[in-house]
Amino acid sequence: MDSNKAYPMKGGDGMSSYTNNSSYQKSLSDVAMSLISEAIAEKLDVAVCGSPFRIADLGCSVGPNTLIVVENIINSVQLKYDQHSFPTPEFQVFFNDHASNDFNTLFKTLPSNKQYHAAGVPGSFYTRLFPRASLHVIHSSFALHWLSKVPQEVIEKDSRAWNKGRLHYGCADNEVVMAYRQQHMKDVDGFLKARAEEVASGGMVVVLVPGRPNEVPHQECIGNVLFEVLGCCLLAMAKEGKIEEEKVDSLNIPIYYSSPHELEEIVDRNGCFRIEKMEVMPHIAEPETKDAAGRLAMGVRVGVEGVLKGCLQEETIDELFESYRKRLEQVPSLYSSGGAAIIFLVLAKKES
Template sequence: MQPVSLARFTIDRLFPRSSLHVIYSSFALHWLSKVPDEVMVKGSFAWNKGRVHYGGAKEDVVMAYRQQYERDMCRFLNARAKEVVSGGLLVILVPGRPNEVEHSKCIGNVLFEVLGCCLLDMAKEGKIDEQKIDDLNIPVYYASPQELEYIVNENGYFTIDRMEGLPRIKEPETKHAARRLALGIRVGVEAVFKGHLEDETIDELFELYSKKLEQEPTVYSSGGASIMFAVFRRNYKYC
């Protein structure tokens, strides 16, 4: 069972043609419309066995996620181009990663990797069927400014007026900070997990996750991360 992602509703047409002057999207575009198909196919080069995300996975898995992100962003830009007037603005705020930071060192990916390790620990103890881990992938992709710029330029409907990374506020290395972060991750991904795991199992998973973050605070206090702020202007030549 695949949960319905909010991204499916935001990447397609929502408003009448040329009816808006400014469109604002906040903390939504890192969510994919779905898990890439090839990631879920046993025997595929991109089969993501034993993992719940692409962070730390082999290159074929990373590429599958990236290609799904590119398809979704293209659909998003096409839909917004119909809705916004010529010369109108599309403003986005989205978590990503700096150009120089590898996927495996992006803080968001590292946090998902730790969550996957907690699931594997529970599977070793017989609390979760390992097949369920193979079937569970989090549909999130953290793009770099370079990747986003390429997609916008290739799409052609918008010109980039401004794009910058906002400074990251590091969490203190405290027990309270670790628990708050674990709760934030749970709020974000619990709907994905509910299609695969029982409620009691999810409770136990995030209790284990919180303890692991408490024990290894450098997981969330270091690593590369960026909040991208971008302003795109609707081109006149595509009217």
């Protein structure tokens, strides 16, 4: 096990190549692709997989990312079958996300020349989604940091973990942090239990999850700082009477940024899986430019707009993100310092 090994970003030859958001994403995605390919090459036991070979992408959203990942997995598996001179298996790919995901759009964008049988699976990946021992590669990217729900304690007024005046736990009291952490531990444990039943003999689970390096405390984790600033902007609007303060109290973003140590601990406690590989892709800071601030504000909006929409009017959200963007432009150190990481995890089921 290569625990916590830092993995250098591929592509680009200096900071300037990261100034464009899409090239940063692209590099990240290239690294992720090679990590997945490597993991399949080294760890997948194709001798027992047979045909059909079943792949699931959990938290797939609508693409094109999920389609690219799936293509990459299939190519890597195919290569391994070829190397062992096994006949090409049939591939069946399950695209999973919440029932509220736009599967219609996903289905319409499936490539017409795809080399696999496709299926969409609605439901939370914190519960069982597939028959026992039916999947060979289970993949999930940028999804496991979402909690199954806001922890109950942080929205209860008489709880010690009541998260008054904040959207998130980053700079909150320890009780709030713990409530978020507990929910994350419970959720990931549920994820692992479900996957342990679903993964076939010889199969593997591959997870990419945004988190924070072990040495970075919660209040310095960039994701948390970004939500803290957003919360401050929201609170400012409440003070101006544009939003009820109760709304700010009741709103909480159900995201937790785990550290590699925390994830290891959850996997160990859960007991179903062995960590075959854990690597940490370091965060590349955004440059301190107006463009970068605007991109970040938009990125955060895309991520959490669904959470806010249940509570705030469209115009309020527009105004909120306008003031948020300005704040990030004014104080770029908010996003250019601090720490963040993408944690890459390969799990193999322990033999019982």
